[in-house]
Amino acid sequence: xxxxxxxxxxxLRAPIINEGDDLEKIVVDTVLNAxxxxxxxxxxxxxxSLTESIVARAQGNYASIDAIAAxxxxxxxxxxxxxxxxxxxxxxxxxxxxxxxxxxxxxxxxLSYPSDEVGNHLVSIDDLDEKGINPWTDNLTEEQFRxxxxxQKHPFTGVDYIEYYRSLVEAxxxxxxxxxxxxxxxxxxxxxxxxxxxxxxxxxxxxxxxNHGAETVYGLDDILTxxxxxxxxxxxxxxxxxxKATDDSVKLFPNKCQGLVDGIQAKIKEATGKTVExxxxxxxxxxxxxxxxxxxxxxxxxxxxxxxxxxxxxxxxLKYLADNNFSxxxxxxxxxxxxxxxxxxSDDLVGSVEAQGTTPRKLTxxxxxxxxxxxxxxxxxxxxVFIQGYFDNYTSGK
Numbered sequence: 001x002x003x004x005x006x007x008x009x010x011x012l013r014a015p016i017i018n019e020g021d022d023l024e025k026i027v028v029d030t031v032l033n034a035x036x037x038x039x040x041x042x043x044x045x046x047x048x049s050l051t052e053s054i055v056a057r058a059q060g061n062y063a064s065i066d067a068i069a070a071x072x073x074x075x076x077x078x079x080x081x082x083x084x085x086x087x088x089x090x091x092x093x094x095x096x097x098x099x100x101x102x103x104x105x106x107x108x109x110x111l112s113y114p115s116d117e118v119g120n121h122l123v124s125i126d127d128l129d130e131k132g133i134n135p136w137t138d139n140l141t142e143e144q145f146r147x148x149x150x151x152q153k154h155p156f157t158g159v160d161y162i163e164y165y166r167s168l169v170e171a172x173x174x175x176x177x178x179x180x181x182x183x184x185x186x187x188x189x190x191x192x193x194x195x196x197x198x199x200x201x202x203x204x205x206x207x208x209x210x211n212h213g214a215e216t217v218y219g220l221d222d223i224l225t226x227x228x229x230x231x232x233x234x235x236x237x238x239x240x241x242x243x244k245a246t247d248d249s250v251k252l253f254p255n256k257c258q259g260l261v262d263g264i265q266a267k268i269k270e271a272t273g274k275t276v277e278x279x280x281x282x283x284x285x286x287x288x289x290x291x292x293x294x295x296x297x298x299x300x301x302x303x304x305x306x307x308x309x310x311x312x313x314x315x316x317x318l319k320y321l322a323d324n325n326f327s328x329x330x331x332x333x334x335x336x337x338x339x340x341x342x343x344x345x346s347d348d349l350v351g352s353v354e355a356q357g358t359t360p361r362k363l364t365x366x367x368x369x370x371x372x373x374x375x376x377x378x379x380x381x382x383x384x385v386f387i388q389g390y391f392d393n394y395t396s397g398k
Contacts, residue, residue: 003396005389006389006392006396007387007388007389007390007392008387008388008389009370009371009374009385009386009387010034010038010040010374010385010386010387011374011375011380011382011384011385012030012031012034012382012384012385012386013030013381013382014026014027014030014054014381014382014383014384017054017057017058017383018057018058019057019058019059019060020058020060021057021058023050023054023055023058023260024260024263024264024267025267027048027050027264027384028264028267028268028271030384031048031268031384031386032268032271032272034386040386040388042268042272042274042276043274043388044274044275044276045275045276045277045308045390045391046274046276046277046386046387046388047276047277047278047279047309047367047385047386047387047388047390048264048268048276048277048278048279048384048385048386048387049278049279049280049281049367049368049371049384049385049387050278050279050280050281050383050384050385051280051281051282051371051372051375051383051384052241052253052254052280052281052282052298052303053243053251053383054383055254055257055260055280056232056251056252056253056254056255057251059232059254059255059257060232061232061233061234061251061252061253061254061255062231062232062245062249062250062251062252063224063228063231063232063233063242063249063250063252064231064248064249065095065098065099065102065248065249065250066099066102066229066248067099067224067228067229067231068095068096068098068099068100068102068103068223068224068239068250069099069100069102069103070103070228070229071103071223071224071228072099072100072102072103072104072195072223073103073104075216075218075222075223076103076104076193076195076216076218078105079104079105079191079193079216080104080105080106080107080108080190080191080193081100081104081105081106081107081108081191081193081194081195082107082108082110082187082188082190082191082193082194082195083097083100083107083108083109083110083194083195083197084109084110084184084187084194084195084196084197084198084205085110085111085112085116085117085184085196085197085198085201085205086109086111086116086165086197086198087116087117087118087120087197087199087297088111088116088120088122088154088159088161089120089297090157090159090164090244091243091244092242092243092244092297093197094164094165094168094244095242095244095247095248095249095250096197096220096239096242096250097165097168097169098168098169098171098172100195101168101169101171101172101174101176102172104174105174106174106175106176106177107169107174107175107176107177108176108177108178108179108187108190108191109165109166109169109176109177109178109179110178110179110180110181110186110187111161111162111165111178111179111180112180112181112182113135113140113145113180113182114127114128114135115292117198117199117200117201117294118199118293118294118295118296118297119287119288119291119292119293119294120154120161120291120293121154121155121292122149122152122161122162122180123145123149123152127149131148131149133148135182136182139179139180139181139183139186140179140180140181141178141179141180142162142177142178142179142180145162145180151163155291156291156293162178165178166178177190184196184205184208184209184212185208185209185212187209188209188212188213188214192213192214192215192216193214193215193216194209194214194216194217194218195218195219195220195223196209196217196218196219196220197219197220198219199220199240199296199297199298199299200296200299202219202220202221202240205219206218206219219238219240220238220239220240221236221237221238221239221240221299222238223238223239224238224239224252225238232251232252232255233252233255234252234253234254234255235255235256236255236299236303237253237299237300237303239252240253240298240299241253241282241297241298241299253282253298253299253303254280254303254304257280257303257304258304260280260304261278261279261280261304261305261306262278262306264278265277265278265306275308277305277306277308277309278305278306279302279304279305279306279309279364279367279368279371280302280303280304280305281301281302281364281367281368281371281372282298282300282301282302282303282368282372283295283296283297283298283301283368283372284296284301284365284368284369284370284371284372284373285301285361285365285368285369286369286372286373295372301362301364301365301368301369302364302365302367302368305364309363309364309367310363311362311363312360312361312362312363313360313361313363313366314345314347314360315360315393316341316342316345316352318338318394321337321338321341322334322338325337325341326338326341338394339394339395342393342394342395343395367387367390370385370387371385371387
């Protein structure tokens with residue numbers, strides 16, 4: 001029988017994961033049980049993805065605010081520290097800021113504007129236009145910002161992040177000066193000791209600071225790259241990708257999880273004879289059109305995946321073929337012509353006019369976005385996602 005369904009995506013319900021749980025076994029058992037209950041036939045190149053949060057939970061990869069403070073203090077000593085380009089997030093950065101403040105003498109907090117790196121706005125672009133402010137040439141003090149724009153609250157959270165971040169620093173008993181600039185070197189007018197808190201632009205930021213005379217430069221990816229007083233850590237990303245766990249701790253991005261995905265793949269192969277692909281995913285790479293938030297606060301979409309998920313799609317645009325190459329055909333003749341074209345397509349379609357508009361992003365970024373949207377970030381209870389038919393095309397199953 002001809003297949004009439006293409007890619008299918010299922011969120012799999014799982015037990016609550018705690019530190020020390022055998023996550024590899026839980027994932028395999030969940031997939032096999034779902035296949036039995038739902039009548040799913042596991043196939044080669046199916047995909048099992050699991051959210052980074054439960055991997056870190058199973059690893060017990062947590063750190064206290066005190067551990068953050070100890071590492072920051074060891075790196076900066078008794079200095080005034082410029083904390084630049086943090087994202088505006090209670091979940092992602094608040095506890096980090098408390099730890100940073102606890103470990104230094106004074107904080108000069110420099111915020112990018114009109115928005116942070118992932119699209120959280122301090123002020124609208126329209127407001128900038130109205131006041132005649134150019135964010136690429138104008139640096140503002142907090143007093144100047146308030147005089148121009150007043151008290152601005154985030155449209156989703158209702159939080160005034162300027163006041164909120166100030167309160168977190170001052171709660172640690174130290175002074176906080178806040179400025180606004182989109183140029184890393186602007187902080188050097190206040191201090192030569194800088195902690196860069198941006199995510200995807202961090203390497204450029206650190207390079208600019210060093211080239212313009214900064215004496216001490218670290219990024220969030222340099223904090224907690226090894227255990228501090230028995231804390232969790234992430235050797236590749238440090239504090240990047242962490243989330244608030246409790247009022248005085250954070251859950252870090254999972255550490256060294258390649259063995260986990262390879263182990264899950266091997267166990268499912270042993271149980272079914274099929275080779276599935278497995279990946280750990282964090283934030284998907286998509287933008288909210290209303291809030292303008294770019295949903296990518298993790299340093300990477302996938303910190304670990306099996307080798308079959310390397311690369312990018314190699315796809316042809318069906319509508320281009322139908323409108324151009326085979327515009328003279330209809331019905332069965334058109335189906336046959338397109339199917340033959342797909343079956344004989346080049347292994348490398350980069351630059352081909354027939355592939356334009358297919359956006360050859362990394363497979364792990366695409367699948368991570370699909371998984372993140374499926375599992376959600378709330379109470380769905382589906383931290384595992386099972387995907388079938390992702391690598392199919394128009395000819396599969398015909």
